[in-house]
Amino acid sequence: MVNGKSYMAYLPAALVAAGIAIVSLWENPQMPEAVALTDKTWHLILYAVLGLALMAAFVVNSHTRLYHYVLACVSVTAYGALMEILQRFCTLTRSGEMADLYADALGALIGVALVALWCLLRNKCENAKMSKCENDQML
Secondary structure, X not given: OEXXXXXXXXXXXXXXXXXXXXXXXXXXXXXXXXXXXXXHHHHHHHHHHHHHHHHHHHHHOOOOOHHHHHHHHHHHXXXXXXXXXXXXXXXXXXXXXXXXXXXXXXXXXXXHHHHHHHHHHHHHHHHHHHHHHHHHHHO
């Protein structure tokens, strides 16, 4: 921990981003029949996981202001845009598509929203416990 920040909290997001890069830039990926989902569904799932991992790292480091949620969404969407550009210009068999970028952005939003919901529920539980303790102390 340096200056109260845990940089290791960002490791899951970095690993997910690396995995996305490998899968995105791999020439002619063949998906097994058992996991055959539509391309857009995979984009949505992978970028939701990336958004969740990045926002969870922010939360671990006490970065929970509104702009941190926006930063996480924008960062993950920008990463998706970068992957689409790299697919278009750096691969022979892949192509960048706006529809993929829309799925990436929606996935990022879902992942970050899940962390926001978790934080909201956690805070309500903590507030309820504090209220109960205060009420118990009054008795």
